Amino acid sequence: MTRYFTRSHEFLYGRRDFVKSAECAFACPSFTRDNDEEEEISNCEVSCYNCLYRRWTAASFRCMKDMI
Numbered sequence: 117m118t119r120y121f122t123r124s125h126e127f128l129y130g131r132r133d134f135v136k137s138a139e140c141a142f143a144c145p146s147f148t149r150d151n152d153e154e155e156e157i158s159n160c161e162v163s164c165y166n167c168l169y170r171r172w173t174a175a176s177f178r179c180m181k182d183m184i
Contacts (some may be wrong), residue, residue: 120164125183127164127176131157137164146181 120140121127129136138160141147148168150156156166164170169181 121179125179126173127170127179130176131165131172134158134160134163134165138162140164141167144181 120129120136127137127140137158141162141164144164144167146169147162147164149161150166150168150170158165160166164177164179167179167181169179170177171180
């Protein structure tokens with residue numbers, strides 16, 4: 117998973133790389149789909165952009181799965 121995130125857990129590919137976001141989510145054993153459909157931005161259900169553990173930043177998002 118480190119190939120997708122910085123040391124501070126920020127996604128390296130920003131807010132619009134839907135392919136990398138889905139690829140990362142499929143590889144993640146902790147992926148949990150967000151239960152608020154209004155917050156989902158990807159058409160692919162299994163995507164970090166639709167994950168319960170993502171928190172948006174100005175440029176991307178942070179993965180909080182190890183911090184919650």
